[in-house]
Amino acid sequence: MANLKSIYLNPEYMVKAWNQFLRYSDERAVISGWIDSNLPRYVTTQDENEGISILSIGGGTGEVDSHVIKSLQTKTNRILNVAVEPSRRDLKIYKSLVENRKEFECVNFEWKQMTSGEYRKSYRDKKTKFDLIHMIQMLYYVDDVEETILDFYENYLKENGCLLIVIASDNWNRFNKKFHQQPVYLNNLVTAEDIVEILHRRHIDCTTFKLPSQVEIDECLKKSKIGSVILDMITECEDFMNSAPADLFDDVMTYMKTDGSVANNGNVMFKNDLQA
Template structure:
């Protein structure tokens, strides 16, 4: 039976606001910041390797938080290096926020941005149709492979764009994330059509093909306390984002809502302490080299 729930991603305004609340309540971005500070400089060392310009593609760049932080780390270490950045993001409002941020930040003049309001597969099709032969030094895909129609061909395509010493970064929820446990338990209701709920499928695919990769866990907790306060707008936004549903609290059946609310508090999903409910929401980053 088809799910009666409307996907959050189809409602741009609600999605943007829900994502904003999610970021405010999440320490996941702190984990990403730590990764940037500790690992990215070494990563860039092998990528830059004497170059004066890097070609970069950000797929699922959102409002630009991760992109710009990564570029900041690069610029601090290699101030002479310029960046040519293709930004791929299907949500018009989210992309507009990113563009406005760039236009308001003169210090980003070492970056040339190209804006692509499209999905990762539309970008792939466009690249092939235009027969673009430019090689890319860094591609980062942040939480965009959930809806990939053909996971193998998608990864192979983007990996094939890499220059020598180039890197493909793929970030998804880790297998032990509470979000993954919940979506797997309510897969038919919450995420019909999603086949890549975590890095698990990707690692299985890469292992079966003998493709080597590096893996890094990015610890993340999410304060979901407000979800359990009836009528709390912040809590309703968070619940929408976690379930990828538009107004989940108002449109889900009573049984589904009760089940999800109970699932969120399970000991393998959350830790309750001092009146707070902290949801385990770890990410995993996979680093792939050039396709040989």
């Protein structure tokens, strides 16, 4: 067990594993589809002259963020998008994705290379409030989930603004519960169920949506190189295939096979359920 290393201790590798995971899952399409069908209903222009202001926390390389922006351009073409992202590399890709693109000509982008905690400290007194704050697949990376959510909700969101959180749910809850006693998981195992509990406890109304998603795990079952990287993202542990004790490795593989299902094309799919 002592050999197991959390994937979060190696951010560069984490990004590689995350991208590999995305290649084998429908996560991006599922989130984008949900945004198109739902988000515009929840975000309103409170001042026609100002348009819509968006604060993106952990926007990564900007693919999902640009989708959020496009979905709201149906309401106004005046958009301010402030992206808070600690990774210099991700911000560079994000900028190249949106800069000089005709569809984003009217969008005012601001980039903050910092963590959510640094943003909260730096902008505490500036009183800039937003119509939409989103945290999409990022709350796993903060130590103080409850404090982060409440601070953004109470101090950075306009009245009638919308706070959007997209995060792992359902089967991840079961998976985490089964394996989280193992000292593999140094990161934050927060899921949608925890967020809903926090919001209810604080008497904050929320609407939840299930976003069923899947990741193909044939490569993991074949124990190929690609499969090893996908498995690292699932277990959140670097080189899990070679460093996990045999019984833990077998337990995880058996769980994945049992919980998985066979798609029409014969591929084995593992649930990657999310919730908004």
